[in-house]
Amino acid sequence: MLSYAVRGLTRRHGAGEHAVLANDGIDLDIGRGEVFGILGPNGAGKTTLVRQLMGLLRPTSGSIHLFGADVVAHPETAGRAAAYLGQDDGALADLPVALAIETTARLRGLTRAAARRAGRDILEELGLVALADRSIGRLSGGQRRLATFATALAGDRPVLVLDEPTTGLDPVARRAVWRALDRRRASAGVTVILVTHNVLEAETVLDRVAVLDEGRVIACDTPGRLKASVSDAVRLDLVWRGDPPTDDPVVAALERRSAVTGRRWTARLPAGEAREALGWLTTGPAFAVLDDFTLATPSLEDVYLALGGRARDLEHA
Amino acid sequence: MSAVGPLAAVPGPIIARAAADGADEASGPAVGAGPAVVLGRRTAFGPALAAVYTGQLARARVARIPLLFVAAFQSVGILLLLRGVVDTGSETTREQVVAGASVLVVAFVALNLLAQRFGALRAAGALDYYLSLPVPRSAVVLGTAGSYATFAVPGTIVTAVFGALLYDLPLDRLWMLAPVLVLAGASLAGLGAAIGLLAPKPELATVGGQLGMSVVLFLGIIPADRLPVVVRAVRAAVPSTYAVDALADSFHRHVHWWGVVVDLLVCAAVAVVSLAVAAAALRRAGRA
Missing domain, CATH: 3.30.70 (Alpha-Beta Plaits)
Structure with a gap:
C-alpha cells in the first residue's frame, strides 16, 4: 500500500520572466512504512515539495494522493494522516516544551488527558524531561529543534513529513530522533518523509532517497544502489x-x-x-x-556530486 | 599468486562504471504490510478552540506579562495627563476619557499586538504549524483572538478602576466592563487578526495595528462633542467607538440601557464579520 503517490508535480514560483520552476515534473511513490529521504542542496525545491505534500502549497500542475485521498483537491486531508515539522517554529516559541506537545496532540484530536500522557511519553523518549517546563524559544538551537520535533510525534500520525528534523542537533539527540522514527516504523508502520542535507543521516536511516536538483528528481533509489550506480x-x-x-x-x-x-x-x-x-x-x-x-x-555525497554534475552537463548540452 | 591476479593483471583506471548491485531488482517503494490506513478525523471546533486558547494563554506567563503592563501604563499616563487638561466639570467628558482609555488597552493588546503577531507568523512561514493540523481555521483565529482579548483584561480593569477614582465616577458601574471587554475584545482582536493575516508584509501589519490603535486613541478618548463634524462621521464608522460609548454611557446617572445594548450589538456584529474575514485570510494564507 502506498502512502503518497505523486505524479507530474510542478510548482512555479512567481510569474512572467521571473518565474522559477521550484518543482518540475516530480513523480514519487512512497510506500507505507518507508523511511524516504529527499536530499539536495539549498534551493533544489525540497521544502516546496514537502509543503505541497502537506497541502500547504497548491501545485501549478500534477497530482498528489495520500492513502488514495486527493491532496490537491482537498488540501485539508493531509493533516488528517500526516504530521508536519516545518523549518520555522515561531508558532510554538513562547510555549513550554510539555505544553507545546500537549497542545499539538489535542489539536490532532486527543483528549486533554490522553494528550498529557502522550506528552509525558514523548518527553521521556527523547530525553527532554528536564526541559519540560522551559519555553521552546529560550532553549539552545539543538534542544529547540528537538522539542519542535517532539510536537510532530504527538498524536501518532501514520505519516511524518519532516523538513530537516535534525539540523543543529548534537549526535546524541540526532540518534534519539532516528531511534524514535525507527520505533514508529517498526511498531506501527509509520511512513517517514525526511528532508535532509546530512549525508550521514541519509545513509544511516533512509530506505530510499530521492536526489533533488533544480526542482527535478535526478535519482531515486536505495542509498546502497545509488552509490553502486555511480561507481x-x-x-x-x-x-x-x-x-x-x-x-x-x-x-x-x-x-x-x-x-x-x-x-x-x-x-x-x-x-x-x-x-x-x-x-x-x-x-x-x-x-x-x-x-x-x-x-x-562511496558516500551519498559522491553520488550527489556525480549526478548533479551530470544533470548540469545535460542542461548545457 | 592467484590472490593478487586481478590487481596485478588489470592495470588502468580503477574506478570503472559497473552494473549497479541488484540492478535487476525493482527499485520501487518498499510496500509495508498491515491494515489499510483510514484518514483520521478532523478535530472538532470546540476542542480545537480550547486547545488553541489555553496554549496561547500560557504564552502570557512566558512572554506577555510586560506587555500587559505597558498597555496599562500607557492608558494610566493618558488619564493623568488629561486630568490637568480637560474640563472635569463635564460628566460626559469624564466618562468618555475613562471609557476611551480603558478601550485603548484592548486596542493596544488585541488589535495592535495581534496584528503584529499574525503578520510575523505569516512572514516567517510559521502559520504552517496550524495549517498542517486537522483543525478548523476559525478555531485557530478565534482561539488566538480570544487569548489576546484575555491578555487585555488586567490592564483594562486597572485602567478603568484608576480612571473612575481619578475622575470621580461611580465604581458600581464597572461591572459593565465585562460585556464591553468581551465584545470590544472580540471585535478589535478580529480586526487585528484580519489585518495581520491580510497584510502582504509584516511591516504593513505593524503599521495597520498601530494605526488602528491611534484611531482608538484619538477618536475614543477625545470627547465627541469636541470633534469637528467630519471627524465625528469617521468616529461613527470606527468599531471601537461603540465599545467606548457603551462603557461611557453606563457611567451615567440615568443609563439609557437600550443605547448601550445597541452599541454592544454593533461590537458583536463587527466581531463576527472581522473574525470570519480573518479565518478566510488564514485559509488563503495556506494556499498561496
Missing part, C-alpha cells in the same frame, strides 16, 4: 607504521594506484580487488608494518 569502486586507506615492503607485488601494485600522502595511501579500487588486496595484506608479512586500514564505500 562500484570502494576507497581503501592504508597507514604504514614504517617503510612499506614494496618488494611485495601487491604492495607495489597498490602504491602505483594510490594517492600517497606521507605514510597514508588512498586507493580507489573495485570492491572485489580491494577485498583481495586487504586479505593479502592482513595475512601476509606486510601486516607487520601496517598501522591502520579502512575500507569505505
Whole structure:
C-alpha cells in the first residue's frame, strides 16, 4: 500500500520572466512504512515539495494522493494522516516544551488527558524531561529543534513529513530522533518523509532517497544502489607504521594506484580487488608494518556530486 | 599468486562504471504490510478552540506579562495627563476619557499586538504549524483572538478602576466592563487578526495595528462633542467607538440601557464579520 503517490508535480514560483520552476515534473511513490529521504542542496525545491505534500502549497500542475485521498483537491486531508515539522517554529516559541506537545496532540484530536500522557511519553523518549517546563524559544538551537520535533510525534500520525528534523542537533539527540522514527516504523508502520542535507543521516536511516536538483528528481533509489550506480569502486586507506615492503607485488601494485600522502595511501579500487588486496595484506608479512586500514564505500555525497554534475552537463548540452 | 591476479593483471583506471548491485531488482517503494490506513478525523471546533486558547494563554506567563503592563501604563499616563487638561466639570467628558482609555488597552493588546503577531507568523512561514493540523481555521483565529482579548483584561480593569477614582465616577458601574471587554475584545482582536493575516508584509501589519490603535486613541478618548463634524462621521464608522460609548454611557446617572445594548450589538456584529474575514485570510494564507 502506498502512502503518497505523486505524479507530474510542478510548482512555479512567481510569474512572467521571473518565474522559477521550484518543482518540475516530480513523480514519487512512497510506500507505507518507508523511511524516504529527499536530499539536495539549498534551493533544489525540497521544502516546496514537502509543503505541497502537506497541502500547504497548491501545485501549478500534477497530482498528489495520500492513502488514495486527493491532496490537491482537498488540501485539508493531509493533516488528517500526516504530521508536519516545518523549518520555522515561531508558532510554538513562547510555549513550554510539555505544553507545546500537549497542545499539538489535542489539536490532532486527543483528549486533554490522553494528550498529557502522550506528552509525558514523548518527553521521556527523547530525553527532554528536564526541559519540560522551559519555553521552546529560550532553549539552545539543538534542544529547540528537538522539542519542535517532539510536537510532530504527538498524536501518532501514520505519516511524518519532516523538513530537516535534525539540523543543529548534537549526535546524541540526532540518534534519539532516528531511534524514535525507527520505533514508529517498526511498531506501527509509520511512513517517514525526511528532508535532509546530512549525508550521514541519509545513509544511516533512509530506505530510499530521492536526489533533488533544480526542482527535478535526478535519482531515486536505495542509498546502497545509488552509490553502486555511480561507481562500484570502494576507497581503501592504508597507514604504514614504517617503510612499506614494496618488494611485495601487491604492495607495489597498490602504491602505483594510490594517492600517497606521507605514510597514508588512498586507493580507489573495485570492491572485489580491494577485498583481495586487504586479505593479502592482513595475512601476509606486510601486516607487520601496517598501522591502520579502512575500507569505505562511496558516500551519498559522491553520488550527489556525480549526478548533479551530470544533470548540469545535460542542461548545457 | 592467484590472490593478487586481478590487481596485478588489470592495470588502468580503477574506478570503472559497473552494473549497479541488484540492478535487476525493482527499485520501487518498499510496500509495508498491515491494515489499510483510514484518514483520521478532523478535530472538532470546540476542542480545537480550547486547545488553541489555553496554549496561547500560557504564552502570557512566558512572554506577555510586560506587555500587559505597558498597555496599562500607557492608558494610566493618558488619564493623568488629561486630568490637568480637560474640563472635569463635564460628566460626559469624564466618562468618555475613562471609557476611551480603558478601550485603548484592548486596542493596544488585541488589535495592535495581534496584528503584529499574525503578520510575523505569516512572514516567517510559521502559520504552517496550524495549517498542517486537522483543525478548523476559525478555531485557530478565534482561539488566538480570544487569548489576546484575555491578555487585555488586567490592564483594562486597572485602567478603568484608576480612571473612575481619578475622575470621580461611580465604581458600581464597572461591572459593565465585562460585556464591553468581551465584545470590544472580540471585535478589535478580529480586526487585528484580519489585518495581520491580510497584510502582504509584516511591516504593513505593524503599521495597520498601530494605526488602528491611534484611531482608538484619538477618536475614543477625545470627547465627541469636541470633534469637528467630519471627524465625528469617521468616529461613527470606527468599531471601537461603540465599545467606548457603551462603557461611557453606563457611567451615567440615568443609563439609557437600550443605547448601550445597541452599541454592544454593533461590537458583536463587527466581531463576527472581522473574525470570519480573518479565518478566510488564514485559509488563503495556506494556499498561496
